[in-house]
Structures are given as structure tokens and as C-alpha cells.
Amino acid sequence: MSFKRRFTQLFTRSKPQATRLPNQPVAANPPPTLSVPPITPPLHSEVFIDTDNCFGALNQINRDLALLFLHHPQQLEAFIQQQIGGTLTFRYYGNPAFLIQRGFTRPLQSNPSTHRGKNSDDIQIALDVAHLPASVTSVVIVSADSDFIPVAQRCQQQQKQAIMVPLGRFKPHNYGEYDRIINPDRLIQQLQQLVEIRHNDHNPPQPALPKKPSSPPVPKSQHRLKAAQKIAVRNFLHDELRERHQLNLAETGYQLRQRFNLHDHHWYGYGSCKKLCLALLDSVKLDETGYKLLPR
Structure with missing residues (x-):
């Protein structure tokens, strides 16, 4: 026997194998253990x-x-x-x-x-x-x-x-x-x-009421000042100008609405109170601010 073979037999160890006697039953695996969770008290x-x-x-x-x-x-x-x-x-x-x-x-x-x-x-x-x-x-x-x-x-x-x-x-x-x-x-x-x-x-919803028929638009000719009313407004402006020597447009517009019931926002075709006063009064002019009328 060669030296190499004897050296291998001496230093090589095989794993021990379990021996079983004849007619000996094979042991079954142990049953798994069940882990029971801890019982938590109800909330x-x-x-x-x-x-x-x-x-x-x-x-x-x-x-x-x-x-x-x-x-x-x-x-x-x-x-x-x-x-x-x-x-x-x-x-x-x-x-x-x-x-x-x-x-x-x-x-x-x-x-x-x-x-x-x-x-x-x-x-x-x-x-x-x-x-x-x-x-x-x-x-x-x-x-x-x-x-x-x-x-x-x-x-x-x-x-x-x-x-x-x-x-x-x-x-x-x-x-x-x-x-x-x-x-x-x-x-x-x-x-x-x-x-x-x-x-x-x-509060149940109420039925919608029928809409009233809209009135036809008023012709522009009816928005004009009547002749008698125009004369009365002109005389009033002359008196105010003679007494105060000037006309404040804001105060004058308020007085015209209250005195002559002038509620048309277009000033009856003149567009503004200033234009109405300039149209009815010939001998007035605007001052530098544009808010007062002065006699010429």
C-alpha cells in the first residue's frame, strides 16, 4: 500500500451513521407546539x-x-x-x-x-x-x-x-x-x-311665481323736460346764482331732485346736472375745479 493511501485512511474520518436494529419502527416527528396568544382584556x-x-x-x-x-x-x-x-x-x-x-x-x-x-x-x-x-x-x-x-x-x-x-x-x-x-x-x-x-x-321650496310681463320701454321723448318745468328750473337756477354768486353742482343737483322731482339718472336727455345747468343758463362758466358754476 502506498504511503499516500495510508495517509488518507489515517486522517480522513467519515461521519458516524445512526444504526437501527432490525424490525425497529421509525420514530415519527414530534407534533408541532401551538403558540397561544395572550388573552387581551376587552376595551x-x-x-x-x-x-x-x-x-x-x-x-x-x-x-x-x-x-x-x-x-x-x-x-x-x-x-x-x-x-x-x-x-x-x-x-x-x-x-x-x-x-x-x-x-x-x-x-x-x-x-x-x-x-x-x-x-x-x-x-x-x-x-x-x-x-x-x-x-x-x-x-x-x-x-x-x-x-x-x-x-x-x-x-x-x-x-x-x-x-x-x-x-x-x-x-x-x-x-x-x-x-x-x-x-x-x-x-x-x-x-x-x-x-x-x-x-x-x-321650509319646503315655494313654487316659482309667474313673471310679470315687462313693461315696454318708455320712449326717449318722454324723458325730456316739459316746457313749463324747464322754465321753472331755469328761474330757480337764476335765483340761486343771483343770491349766492355761484352754483355748487353737487348741492344744485340735490336741490333739483328734491324740488322738481327730477329722478331720471340721465337728467332728461342732458346727461348730467352740469350739462343741464350750462344748457339752461347762458351767462355762466365752470371754475377751475369743474364743480362750480360762476357768472361770466
């Missing part, structure tokens, strides 16, 4: 609606829009349900005497023993948010005010999502502490469409 949101504030903000846009918001709060509820999903609980805050008088029918979360001031609803909302159970996963504030930032910070401390619906005029720079801002423009457009539908139902 439970509490919606706090500052009803007085929302009514005031919508009232600045349109009075009918604000009243429709009070009469049909289900429009707001459906909008928030579509935007957020999950289980929602709606809480309305406001002055019962003010809202019920305007047709609001939802129950209000108001404390009769609390003095009703400007910020009483805001304080009540903040207290209710602070005592929410752990099962609530998100808090939704519906208001046009930007003073609910401490409420949003409290929600973040409780590991709850803070969502803001600035119903009214949308100003995103005032709501930097919230986890999510829902633009209310789509809801306002829906309310405006309902307002237009109601307006059309209460």
Missing part, C-alpha cells in the same frame, strides 16, 4: 361629556347645530363608538335646569349639594376619573376646554389611555398631554346635514 372606555361646554362651543358655530346636539345625543355616541370601539359608558355633566329646559333627555351626573359654578362640572369629572376601577382601560373627554390636562396626566399614572374629543372649534395645539385626539369635524358635518334636512322639511 372598556368611560366617556365624560361636558355638555354645557359643548353646547356653548357649538352655539358659536350655529344655534340650530347646538340644539340638535342636545336633542339627538345618539349622534355623538355613535361617532365615538365608531372611532374607539369596545364597551363604552357615557356620562353627561351639566346644569340640569339649563339643559332640560332646552330639550336634553339624558341623565346628568350632577351633585345637587355642590355649588354650581363655572368649573363645577370640571371638578366633578376630575373626581370621577380619579375613582375609576382598574377594569377601565381608557378615558374619553368630550369638551371644548383645554383645562383637562391634569385629568390626562392622572390617567397616565393609572395606566389608562387618555382620549380627547374637542367638540367645537378644533385647536390641536391645546391638547398635547393626551394619548389620542379625535377630530370632531366629521361629527359636526353630520349634524350640519341634519340641520339642513330639518330646515328643508320645515
Whole structure:
């Protein structure tokens, strides 16, 4: 055996092969393990609606829009349900005497023993948010005010999502502490469409009235000053010129309209008050400004 062949046998090792006994069954592949995703709790949101504030903000846009918001709060509820999903609980805050008088029918979360001031609803909302159970996963504030930032910070401390619906005029720079801002423009457009539908139902279009036949144009000959009226106008201009030694065309035109009922904008064929005065008065001339008549 050559040296090269012996060297190859010594330093070449083949991979060990698994030996199987006779009549031994082949092991089957182990079944795949199923990965079960973690069960996430259902989304439970509490919606706090500052009803007085929302009514005031919508009232600045349109009075009918604000009243429709009070009469049909289900429009707001459906909008928030579509935007957020999950289980929602709606809480309305406001002055019962003010809202019920305007047709609001939802129950209000108001404390009769609390003095009703400007910020009483805001304080009540903040207290209710602070005592929410752990099962609530998100808090939704519906208001046009930007003073609910401490409420949003409290929600973040409780590991709850803070969502803001600035119903009214949308100003995103005032709501930097919230986890999510829902633009209310789509809801306002829906309310405006309902307002237009109601307006059309209460005010159906009236049938067009037949047009009156237009009167034939007046011949130009009838726009001329009559002889007697022309003499009266000439005498009036002479008297004014003799008394004042000049005629202001603006004042003279006003006096002619009032005194002789001259309402034709073409000045009865003369074109202007200046041309009428120059035609009826022979001994006058225009001054340098062109607005006064002076005797020659």
C-alpha cells in the first residue's frame, strides 16, 4: 500500500451513521407546539361629556347645530363608538335646569349639594376619573376646554389611555398631554346635514311665481323736460346764482331732485346736472375745479 493511501485512511474520518436494529419502527416527528396568544382584556372606555361646554362651543358655530346636539345625543355616541370601539359608558355633566329646559333627555351626573359654578362640572369629572376601577382601560373627554390636562396626566399614572374629543372649534395645539385626539369635524358635518334636512322639511321650496310681463320701454321723448318745468328750473337756477354768486353742482343737483322731482339718472336727455345747468343758463362758466358754476 502506498504511503499516500495510508495517509488518507489515517486522517480522513467519515461521519458516524445512526444504526437501527432490525424490525425497529421509525420514530415519527414530534407534533408541532401551538403558540397561544395572550388573552387581551376587552376595551372598556368611560366617556365624560361636558355638555354645557359643548353646547356653548357649538352655539358659536350655529344655534340650530347646538340644539340638535342636545336633542339627538345618539349622534355623538355613535361617532365615538365608531372611532374607539369596545364597551363604552357615557356620562353627561351639566346644569340640569339649563339643559332640560332646552330639550336634553339624558341623565346628568350632577351633585345637587355642590355649588354650581363655572368649573363645577370640571371638578366633578376630575373626581370621577380619579375613582375609576382598574377594569377601565381608557378615558374619553368630550369638551371644548383645554383645562383637562391634569385629568390626562392622572390617567397616565393609572395606566389608562387618555382620549380627547374637542367638540367645537378644533385647536390641536391645546391638547398635547393626551394619548389620542379625535377630530370632531366629521361629527359636526353630520349634524350640519341634519340641520339642513330639518330646515328643508320645515321650509319646503315655494313654487316659482309667474313673471310679470315687462313693461315696454318708455320712449326717449318722454324723458325730456316739459316746457313749463324747464322754465321753472331755469328761474330757480337764476335765483340761486343771483343770491349766492355761484352754483355748487353737487348741492344744485340735490336741490333739483328734491324740488322738481327730477329722478331720471340721465337728467332728461342732458346727461348730467352740469350739462343741464350750462344748457339752461347762458351767462355762466365752470371754475377751475369743474364743480362750480360762476357768472361770466
